[in-house]
Amino acid sequence: MRRALALTAILAALLGTAPAQEEAPGLLLEQRVFEIGRKLRCPVCTSESVADSAAELAVQMRARIQTQLEQGRDEAEILAYFQERYGDWILQDPPKRGPHLLVWLLPAGAALLGLASLVVFVRRWRRAAEVPVEVDEADLERVRAALDRG
Amino acid sequence: MTRLLLVVGVASALGGLFLFGLLRGRPDRDIPSNLIGRQAPEFTLPLHSSYRSSYGETFSLGANAGRPMIINFWASWCAPCYQEAPELATAWRERGTEVLFVGIQTQDRGRHAEGLEFINRFGLGFPNVIDDASLVSIDYGLFGVPETFFVNAAGVVTYRHIGPVSSAVLEAQIGALIR
Known part of the structure; x- marks a missing residue:
């Protein structure tokens, strides 16, 4: 019982449920x-x-x-x-009205523009990755042979 | 081509921002007073000892209502205040009967002796009061010293001058006040 009480007190202190000291x-x-x-x-x-x-x-x-x-x-x-x-x-x-609104909207606009640019860039990069790379058959054969040799 | 346009656009925007920062001057000097067109805030402050025999212990704005007024804020540590003080002294000698001049020593807590020395040095005959707690300074929305406010006979602030006031500014604003 005593152990349970001590454990409860420790838990309460850890969880911050102990009465806070008044400032x-x-x-x-x-x-x-x-x-x-x-x-x-x-x-x-x-x-x-x-x-x-x-x-x-x-x-x-x-x-x-x-x-x-x-x-x-x-x-x-x-x-x-x-x-x-x-x-x-x-x-x-600055208050969120009149010309002061620019201060609040411009960073959000810039962030959106950045995000949109990132999406466009990633899409282009993916599309480019999907296009099969043309490799000369003789070169490919040489690489295979080298790999087989270890 | 699109990429080039994008780079040029971003570079132009940044360059424009940089130029704006360089050319906008000192922003604090361009901020109009919020008091223009409004009643001058009331104050009652203790006078410097040299004026008490003529004006009493305190000077109150309300008690002098109905007269055009020039309220000049200064401090004993402020170099531009030394520059403008002779101009104010001359203007008061020439136009003191038409316009009431008041000096307020502010942002200068406890330096009454230095304030009195400043007053005597320039022979300032108009009343000068002490704003030890800078409360009137806050009421008038001061950005620093010196600053001069022009108040018409109806008690409305018509103009605020930041920095040392010249005889030309004083002449023009006094003319506008008594017209």
Whole structure:
């Protein structure tokens, strides 16, 4: 019985069913701030998000995100807040509308084009492989003889 | 023939993309402000000590509604701000009765003494306030310093200038504000 209980406990731990240690609320809030910060471009940096940058403005933007989270705003509301001030530019992922759609559609189009080219190439290659190769009978005889000799 | 066309097409597309990247300049300088045509965001900020006897402890945008306004964002560490400050000082001396000038020291946390030194160096007579937390900076969608916003008497942002502002830009925009 004791062995069975121990085995069950080990299994539960392995399967992750043991009660998880609760994370501190402050830590969770900070994680959310950085999650949202990763979706915003740092206005005074080059190719850095608000979460990654140490620039003063990025630090203040993270503080603004934290204040808004504490006020109960959700991610969409916070992103809309920054978008209202900076425009679509501020979003790391361009919105899926208007000319921004090109950014989303072009890679998919390129992938489809690549796939289609691959299919055409493979078909041609197969077709070429199916055509019997013409071999000179005398050459073939020489090869057979060489093989027979070992 | 088809293969040649394909190679030429792909090479042209890549070359075009490369040229676009080279010729588009600095993208941050081309982004129009989202505030143009909208009400200038309200703010109330503490004034630098040298202005308190004339303007009080704080400066509020709302309290000065009804006047055309020039809002200039600067920082004590910003070299282009030193370049434009004499132009602003001259424009304020010449047109300060027609347009209200306001300077906002931003993205410059805690460097009040350096800010005051900047103000004294150029003899900036118009009110300058301190945006220590850069909150007004965010409200105005700033990409850096210096940036200058022109606000008409109805409180609507009419123009945003990124980088050091010249006397020509100031003259043209003040003209548009008071017309």
